[in-house]
Amino acid sequence: MSVDLDSKNQTGAGTGIGRRAQMQAMAASRAMSYTSKLFAALLGLLACFCASAGELSKADIEQRFQDRAVRVGAARASGSALRVGEKLRDIPAWPLISELTPDAGPVGYVFESIDLAPIPGFEGTPMNLLVAIDSSGKFMDVEVLRQHEPVFVGGLGPVPFAEFVKQYQGKNIRQEIRISTGQSVQRGAGGANTVVFDGVTKATASIRIANQSVLGAALVVARARLGFASQGEGGPPASAKKLPFERLDLDTLVRRGYVQRLALSNADVEKLFAGTDGAGSDAEALQKPKELFAEIFVAYLNAPNIGRNLLGDEAWASLQSHLQDDRPAFWVATRGRYPLVDESFVPGSSPPRLELVQGELPVQLRDTNRDYARVPAFPDLNAAMILAVPPLAGIDPGQAMNFRISINRARGEMFPVVTQKQLDLRYVPPPELFDYPPKPLPEWLQAWQGRLTELVIIGAALLLLTGVLLWPRAISANPRALFLFRMAFLGFTLIFVGWYAQGQLSIVQITGAIKSLASGAGLKSFLYDPVSLLLIAFTLITLLIWGRATFCGWLCPFGALQEFVGLLARAIRLPRLRLPSRLSGRLAYGRHAILAVLAVTAAMAPDAAVKMVEIEPFKTAITVGFQRELPFLLWATGLLLAGAFVYKFFCRFLCPLGAALMIGGKLRRWNWLPRIEACGQPCQRCRAVCLYDAIEPGGAIDYDECFQCLDCVGIYHDAARCVPKLVLASKGKTITIRPSKMTH
Ligand code: SF4
Ligand code: SF4
Structure with a gap:
């Protein structure tokens, strides 16, 4: 049964x-x-308290600079005592002024990370660190103002966190900072530009968030005030590759993209001003629309196969010794009706009609005042100069950038109405001329790799x-x-x-x-x-x-x-x-x-x-x-x-x-x-x-x-x-x- x-x-x-x-x-x-x-x-109630904002007044910061070791670090960095200036209007940061040279401009900046990089920690609210950097991007000091990381509130206590942030002093934002977890990052790993900080055992994730907060905030200030471009997010910049030298003629330089150009006819420019007060105000442009308004040339001179061929061996060697460092230099020249600079231009300054833009960041190029900028291969130029990128700009010469040319038109005699338009020469560096260092993994991916x-x-x-x-x-x-x-x-x-x-x-x-x-x-x-x-x-x-x-x-x-x-x-x-x-x-x-x-x-x-x-x-x-x-x-x-x-x-x-x-x-x-x-x-x-x-x-x-x-x-x-x-x-x-x- x-x-x-x-x-x-x-x-x-x-x-x-x-x-x-x-x-x-x-x-x-x-x-x-x-x-x-x-x-x-x-949970709705819980959502109400998530605002994050800086918590220190100018007086608080001054007090801290008097009380804390940061003053020592800062003073050492600047060679004198410092005072805190008025809070900046464009970014939430305070300038640091040297008492010895008060008129020389800020020697550094101090700011709260929560204002600039409010990255939530594990408890859900961002930690807040007081960060001071000098005008070269070097960290004067970092101090923990407020944090709710569970492991540091109780558990390990706040001391290991305070000890960790001391490691920033003397390091530069341009360096690649890695966190040692004991297993993932060995000392000496990475290149000469890499520094390895000791992490905190049992708190690696919180430490990585702190590092992102410090670097993120410092990068914002460095971009806004120190002229830093994209480096820091995208890793170290490319450098000119050491290639066997090739003697190249002008056609080859242009064909290979070693010299890049943008030609604008009168009609192109008229079209640019269409619908503005500047429209129709250039009689010559209306009469000869097909004729050349301006042709702009750009070449990256640090690569020998461009610089030596364009300037000649002797001039290029002279330029190298003039620059003395690896900062990028560009040859920029124009021909046609609209020169790169007019007669009011002061040699050695920045040409007002030109700006370099990489990513979102504009960089003012500076004339090196080299007379060999007028190269024989281009006899009909109306302006030619060698422009160098400022030392701390941090642009990446291996990545695309825009050379932005401003064109002004004025209507009226007594009180002319001036209309300005801008055009970009998109400069794409020839990749075969550069060594591209590997991009560092994002901090969070390094955490995954390490574990x-x-x-x-x-x-x-x-x-x-x-x-x-x-x-x-x-x-x-x-x-x-x-x-x-x-x-x-x-x-x-x-x-x-x-x-x-x-x-x-x-x-x-x-x-x-x-x-x-x-x-x-x-x-x-x-x-x-x-x-x-x-x-x-x-x-x-x-x-x-x-x-x-x-x-x-x-x-x-x-x-x-x-x-x-x-x-x-x-x-x-x-x-x-x-x-x-x-x-x-x-x-x-x-x-x-x-x-x-x-x-x-x-x-x-x-x-x-x-x-x-x-x-x-x-x-x-x-x-x-x-x-x-x-x-x-x-x-x-x-x-x-x-x-x-x-x-x-x-x-x-x-x-x-x-x-x-x-x-x-x-x-x-x-x-x-x-x-x-x-x-x-x-x-x-x-x-x-x-x-x-x-x-x-x-x-x-x-x-x-x-x-x-x-x-x-x-x-x-x-x-x-x-x-x-x-x-x-x-x-x-x-x-x-x-x-x-x-x-x-
Ligand atoms: S705990 Fe769950 S799985 Fe275990 S005996 Fe009870 S009911 Fe069954
Ligand atoms: S202690 Fe752990 S296992 Fe016990 S109820 Fe809480 S979460 Fe679940």
Whole structure:
């Protein structure tokens, strides 16, 4: 005789348990809808406090310059005492004036990073650093003004961060700054222009964000005030390649693009002024529209195959010794009706009709006043000069740039109306003439590169876990195999993911993400912590499939630590207290209350919230491995002790992250734990085994409480342990399990 035990989903219709479960589901859904609304309102509040702005007045900065070592560094750099000038109007920075040469202009600038590069940290708000650079782009000093990075607020404390920023003193913004993580960047790595800073163990991601904040802010000031162009974002500039010299004639120079030109007819220029006051004001242009208005020539002289061929050997050698450095120099000449300069031009100054633009940054070129600029190969030029880029402009001669020519037209005699138009000669450097150094990877990509080994190992572990959860029968049917696998995986989670790779997720990441999004800064800061990002991504995906249980049951290092403490407690025969369901259900509201209070506090009083998140013992137990002040140690060990008696005490009654994941777990699409008719009616075997009280008396699974230990799955698949199947087997009946569509 054969008996079919129809397996079903616990919310299946048509049975007593199914109806009960449906009613429970409806009630839960109503409760959830209120919870979601409350949570959404709280998150809305949270979004209100994300403004970021500088916090120091001029007097504050002056005070700091008197009080701090920055004054020493700054004074040393400038050779005299400094005073702080009035705040600039175009950018939020203060000029630093030398007391010895007050009329010589600023010798440096001081500014708050939050005004110029407000990059959110892990807590969601940008850190703020006071940065001072001198007029050559050298860092005078960097000081931490404000930061909420969880690892530096508590945990390691602020000292390692303050020590880290001291390394900027004396380094230049033009240098490539790399952060050593101990594994990824070795000292001496990179070229001569590379400096390697010591990172801070356990805080690499926060340190990278700090570095981006300092460099980003300094670059804005350097561009606005020191004439820096794109270097710093795009890496070191290209340099002229050392090629065998070729004697080239003028045609070849033009054909190869070594000399580039732009020819404008009178008609072209008339068209440019169409619709303006300047239209029709040039009689000659109207009479001879096809004739040449101006032809402009540009050549990059630093490349010998251009410079020597164009100027001649002797003149080019003379130019090289005149420039004395590698700053780019261009030959610019014109012929036609409109010369590059008029008679009022002062040799050695910047030609007012010409500007170089690379990226968005305009650079004033300066005449080198070389008489050999008038090259014999071009006899009919009306102007020719050798123009050099200012020493600190930082343009990249290997990248395209625009030579912008201004044309003025005046209408009227007494009070002429002047109209100005500009045209660009797009200069594209011939690539064969340049050595292009490799572009440095973006800071966040360096973080990924530096942690590749950890990512691969954790990625492989996540794949293994996914396989086990998709096909749980293979491992769970054998209780010993399941126990060994689970303990091994939890050991990996605690030791490798938590203590070694610093992959403990925390409620701070959720509040931080919301604050970052609300402030419009996006979630870029997460890119700096690839291990956490991998775990977050996996957790989000598994929320949809299995609910919060995958993270809490397998991937939370503190959760794993509690498991081991529970195991140890059993080994030394401590009693396990199983709280009555009613009491345990009431206590479980504690974690939701804590989550709500945290969210409101984060919205109303962010500084207090930073302290309140210490309710999570993660930082103490995992991030800094119990190396903290006594109160934190007492809290963390107290919680573990409570967990020794009441299984997963912190998880079940206090953890705000668990509560937040529980809300996210409502998105779970499948009820993946298999149930049969007899579950709960009358069989209570799984319920008795479930240490998390996640199985209701009626047999239904409370997925909010389930920690995915797979014990009940093993029983379900093991006819020797599943009581109804045992009973039927003892009666000599053959048992067939027909899994429902909702289960594995
Ligand atoms: S409830 Fe909290 S401590 Fe427990 S496993 Fe989940 S996240 Fe970790
Ligand atoms: S025994 Fe409990 S915690 Fe474990 S998988 Fe089953 S319902 Fe979840």
